[in-house]
Amino acid sequence: MQSTPTTHFPNPFPAPEQIAVNGVTLEVFQTPQSGTHTPIVLCHGWPEHAYAWRHQIPALAAAGYHVIVPNQRGYGNSDCPKDVTAYDIAVLTGDLAALLDHFGYADAVFVGHDWGANVVWSMAQLHPQRVRKLIALALPYQPRTPMPWIEFMEQIFGPENYFVHFNRQPGVADTVLDENTEAFLRNLFRKDLPATPPAPGMMMMNLATAPAPLGQPVMSEADLAVLANAFRQTGFTSSINWYRNLDRNWHLLADVDPVIHQPALMIYGAQDMIPPAENLQELVPNVTEVSLNCGHWIQQELPAETTKAILDWLGE
Template sequence: MNTLTHQFLDVNGITLSLYSAGPDSGRPVWLLHGFPECWHSWRQQIMPLAQAGYRVLIPQMRGYGQSSAPCDPAAYDLITICGDIQAAMDRLGQADACVVGHDWGAPVAWHLALLEPQRVRAVVGMAVPFGGRPKQPALEIMHQLYAGRFHYILHFQTPGVAEREMDADIPRTLRMMMHNTSAAVPKDFFLQEKPAGAGLFDGMQDPMALPHWCDEQAFAEYLKTFSGRGFYGALNWYRNFERNWLRTAPLADRQIEQPAQFLLGDKDPVGTLEAYTLKQMSRLVPRLESHLLVDCGHWIQNEQAEQVNRHLLDFLARHFPA
């Protein structure tokens, strides 16, 4: 990790904090983190990719860490966030790239592939599949399905509500979310049955320890991401489902035509939540390669780093050689 460089880019109306590694002349591979994570969640992928000859670029996404965190929730729709990465590619003079995303980073990666069919030559999504543009905003569907019941995305909608609970004890919040979506935990906050109006962590206990895949040094980087700022920027990503739906209208019915890889943990609750999308994905992504990783929860690139690196490097060697 001592070969990492760091810079700030003024792009798309914000300041983007960007880490990078690998040869300047290497083909660019972007690693886009999810929620509630940080650039350091890719710590086990950065050097293997750099050593394979790639220029590895790891931004702190809008709302996270040292990157700008606009107050207006409307500043966090998918098209705007894609614009951050597109503008950064422009600033760095990149004519082609592979984009890799995990969790919320995956929808950004999928949409960059749609928006940039010439520049994005290959795309990898982890944990969150590509389902195309739904017939109505996803939030409307959730209100219908979870009327009177708790759902974490519905819980996140009103600014200030989730922040009060999550910001009150940031180490506890991170421990709870890391543990309760890992492979070792059979029931998690995604799937809990509790009434609407419940708190995110109601009925759950703080494990007080870190999961095996996150040591104290790594955890310190996660804490640094949210300390002093809290989670409001990260939560604003969840407050744009209707805006995302409106702004992606020109992309409706478009296929992702580039070579694509999807990685999912066999114990990731997202696999249950997105079961229908998974069945539809091959129709929307005709050049798709999918892999189910054994004994793996949601934090896929850390829980099973060797499996992820093997699949990722093999895919890149065939479709985006260094």
């Protein structure tokens, strides 16, 4: 156990607990546990926080689920190891497996958005017996590329792609985001964005220094403050280190079954820059695909519709 700063949430939200798992301490939010509850683990993306699931938690709990929402390592009041390799996919999925052990569960439903979706897809590969069902938002399953991820992306998208930039120029973007935390988050978490061609340069650094946001805000100022306060505390390096393990993950997954066998729900945002996956059913044969009329921040842009899609699928 460790002492942590108190976070004041503007909406009803579970109180945080500090839980030691897999060599780190994670900040975990949960709803009351009972013998009849099925566990459902909600995994946030980048640059987010467990608070991203604030709209879904009450409805899932009311439906009978024991809702477990960690701030994953590198975020919020969870530990932020210095070593870059402390954020590879084996470690991240190991945290979730250890979290199930802590609560005494053999398996759970796992839900992930953005980077959290990537962790959940990998959880189904590396710990298949721990995943009863999985739900991914925004990021469809990514089949392994012919060459390591960053080399592959650099060839296709160039050196200014933010995945590539994070890896090839370590520390550069981290500093810009740390110096412009609130502006970056305000400019990033937008919806109903106008159709504009991509600007030259590195997208995330451009957002951090943009004079004004585009589109409409995804969250209130009070909700944005929760996110900004969390990143002012941690900085961005620990969360960006997830990206700096993509090539390491490519090697770690080399001999793993590429087929996702568990029942899966894939929720897309029709306005998201991430396109729907072609032929997803070839590698995820038990998948149901749903598209909602929103951008990337699906569960925050259309909270009621997202919750309904999740509960309807789980109830089938």
